[in-house]
Amino acid sequence: MNFQANGAIVLFMKKTDFFITFEGPEGAGKSTQAQRLQRYFAERGIACVLTREPGGTPLAEELRKLLKGFEGGEKITPVTELLLINAARNQHMHNVILPALAAGKVVLCDRFSDSTVAYQGYGRDFDLEVVRKVNALGSAGRSPDLTFLIDLDYASSCSRTSQREETRGEFDRFEAEKKGFHDRVRQGYLAIARSEQLRMKVIDGNRCADEVFADILEEIHEHCQL
Numbered sequence: 001m002n003f004q005a006n007g008a009i010v011l012f013m014k015k016t017d018f019f020i021t022f023e024g025p026e027g028a029g030k031s032t033q034a035q036r037l038q039r040y041f042a043e044r045g046i047a048c049v050l051t052r053e054p055g056g057t058p059l060a061e062e063l064r065k066l067l068k069g070f071e072g073g074e075k076i077t078p079v080t081e082l083l084l085i086n087a088a089r090n091q092h093m094h095n096v097i098l099p100a101l102a103a104g105k106v107v108l109c110d111r112f113s114d115s116t117v118a119y120q121g122y123g124r125d126f127d128l129e130v131v132r133k134v135n136a137l138g139s140a141g142r143s144p145d146l147t148f149l150i151d152l153d154y155a156s157s158c159s160r161t162s163q164r165e166e167t168r169g170e171f172d173r174f175e176a177e178k179k180g181f182h183d184r185v186r187q188g189y190l191a192i193a194r195s196e197q198l199r200m201k202v203i204d205g206n207r208c209a210d211e212v213f214a215d216i217l218e219e220i221h222e223h224c225q226l
């Protein structure tokens with residue numbers, strides 16, 4: 001509580017409704033880092049929701065399964081892919097993300113609309129303006145306050161996903177794409193980071209998880225006075 005010169009009492013509400021997203025190529029370690037940050041907040045009593053895209057609600061998780069592994073003998077077109085991702089996103093926004101932010105919680109999201117610009121826009125070579133407009137519809141106009149782009153080169157990404165492949169038994173539709181696709185995705189991410197330097201922080205993902213997390217915490221302390 002603070003007092004103005006005229007004696008009026010002004011309540012300064014601390015901002016706690018931070019929307020923080022994790023982005024990056026396959027195998028970059030986003031999920032591990034998002035989980036670490038969730039633990040870090042929980043240990044300090046900061047209310048926090050960890051969620052992911054595509055997914056985060058029952059319907060959006062069903063759409064995720066279709067997007068990652070549809071096997072109905074029919075190719076998913078780029079337009080359908082873009083729309084399904086944003087249909088999932090709109091469910092997620094209205095049912096999980098916006099209510100959590102409105103309750104003053106921190107929301108940590110493993111992938112969000114930058115993935116769509118990188119994968120559908122750059123990766124699938126889809127008109128970037130159209131992707132951004134559909135994203136705006138899907139995300140109900142809400143952008144992240146802070147985004148970590150955990151950057152990783154193609155060779156390291158492949159070696160990490162092939163290790164995962166052994167445990168899971170197969171690549172999903174996106175992981176199975178060729179090098180050219182994944183190179184465009186990475187270049188797309190780096191282009192977003194260049195144009196939005198305040199929001200998107202590039203973190204070198206080609207290091208151990210502790211080093212990556214130390215960089216993330218440094219940015220958190222600089223940008224979020226929690």
Ligand code: TMP
Binds near residue numbers: 026085114115116
């Ligand atoms: P992941 O959560 O295991 O990374 O899987 C999600 C996959 O979905 C990943 O390969 C990237 C892809 N994806 C898109 O292509 N566009 C999007 O907008 C999102 C959120 C994910």
